[in-house]
Amino acid sequence: MNQDIHCIGCGVSIQTERPGELGFTPPSALEKEEVICQRCFRLKHYNEVQDVELSDQDFLDILHAIGSTDSLVVKIIDIFDFNGSWIPGIQRFAGRNQVLLIGNKVDLLPKSTNKNKLIQWMKAQSREMGLTPVDILLVSAEKGLGIQEALGQIETYRQGRDVYVVGCTNVGKSTFINQVIKTAAGREEVITTSHVPGTTLDMIEIPLDDGKKLVDTPGIMNHHQMAHVVSKKALKTITPKKEIKPRVYQLNERQTLFFGGLARLDYIQGGRRSIICYLSNSLDIHRTKLEKADDLYEKHAGGMLQPPNKNELEDFPELVRHEFSIKSDQTDIVFSGLGWVTVKEKGANIAAYAPKGVSVLLRPSLI
Template identity: 70%
Template sequence: MSEQVICIGCGVTIQTEDEKKIGYAPPSALERDPIICQRCFRLKHYNEVQDVSLTDDDFLNILHGIGQADGLVVKIVDIFDFNGSWLPGLHRFVGKKDVLLVGNKVDLLPKSVKHEKVTRWMKQTARELGLQPRDVFLVSAHKGYGMKEVMTAIDEYRNGKDVYVVGCTNVGKSTFINRIIKEATGKGNVITTSYFPGTTLDMIEIPLDDGSALYDTPGIINHHQMAHFVDKKDLKVITPKKEIKPKVYQLNEQQTLFFGGLARLDYVSGGRRPFVCYMSNELFIHRTKREHADELYERHLGELLQPPRKSYCEQLPPLVAHHFTLKEPKTDIVFSGLGWVTCHEPGAQVIAYAPKGVGVMLRKSLI
């Protein structure tokens, strides 16, 4: 497009090339007057928000805008990928504003897990990462679990002010907001879109009863998420859809677990012990002797060891080794976006492999 066209709904520059990116409108929409982007169109006509993603610079702009505005920030994370879906810079921008931290997709955790324990863990981890949320919630936006409590808290803490919902792509932010729209407004066509006042930000405004608004910000891409390293079909395999059934492996020293062909855990030393894997039930886990692991990977990546599927193997970055000594009891070895492996006793030496660029880390056990 040679001439810049602006969406009358949210103020973003319209583009017709990439459906996933901000400002997309199908070419036919350019013939209409006024012109609005697909995201505003869906909100206006179906009361549904659609997630689009931002570049890092756009993200900084948005954070900056939120930093200057007055209101409540609702930060959504994916409880299955807590660290991978954390927005690291947020606390520097929010200043003294109240933040509510919402862990979505709680339906994926085993039913036996105590929610109070997880929220305590979230509070502590948030603090360690520099954020002091006023309160912490666990919800399943998909199933509707916990939504009433969050909505009540939002209403209480916003104190008549605006609300900004932030989160990186894939945390379920659209599902969350769509749920709020449904629960709060029923079916009536009360949603409007409007230009975010005083800035060039492309937020979507959902009016609240008292004249203030809830703002949906576009999803932010966290580059180290596994989701960016696999194609759509494989993403379906590694994204859990229902309650995770932990798989326990009693490993001897010098044994290896392959998680499809996307990650690998070598147990180097520490005596025979259990490793508990929390990953998508559909992800194939293969155990082998460590001495055979390299050869197995070379020969069977994309076949026995998949995802990735054969046709996608070449695009997968090489696996990189991360060496850890587990010093604390109850430690999770986290493969960002793929899940984690819990080791209950300290003293193990492990090597965790993931594609170059994917986050791998240790943390105090979530469960």
């Protein structure tokens, strides 16, 4: 056992005895100054991911420990998947510590998005979920936008204390920390980043100038996200990579939209109206009549309606129907991890379908 050596990629304890388990590395690799586990090695060099073996309870135990520290908690969320990337009970984890909320992937939102309004929206949503952040910032970790400012704010609020960075898997936490390291110390790419949720394990400590540390915590999986029911290939299609182009549909009553074969929206009643779809630009939208929708799905799921493709269809969960009556203007119907649809005016009856296990919810519109 080599309990005291940690992988510089994911932070997991290195072991040399059990190939295929977490933290394995061939003994020869231990001679290197910076040890990387085989899993991170593969990810880095072959873009190949192995599954995560830590349980939710392990993640939660680690997060609970933060409550007993005296620190600043930096919570990162994915602005494209605000609800799906929220850590339930975060205020409890943080204990008495202040929480700085950072919305990442702001590059995905249309450029015309009003950032101040968005921050107000995040504030209101946070409050509804029981969190009062000390401040809210928007960044794009990938594009390096807002990183300097975030560093400045972290410095301001931490007041000589340690910093714990928390977030769900896939929010871009590793990318953010890599940027922080790059900006602060000029070291590049020392933490694993990837498309697949669940690739950051255990804690990684990064020393700060005053002897304190910035700690990267493991990402918690939110099981109701689309990412957990689709294949890795499909995940690439549904994860937006650049600015989302909103797609506007003028719908008549009893018309249906399919989002690939992953989700469906039936516009049942409420007069002719426009709805706006915020989804990855690579995901095809098909319009049809409501009475033809079941047949169309039956015949074309895996073909015209994909992802999932034909091979993936067998393991793909059934679509579950959720019916809503829209009672407020500017309402989003959110398909967790896939995107959302904005309904501008109240008075619509809509059914939204998502794979079993993926949550669908209403919220005041983000944009």
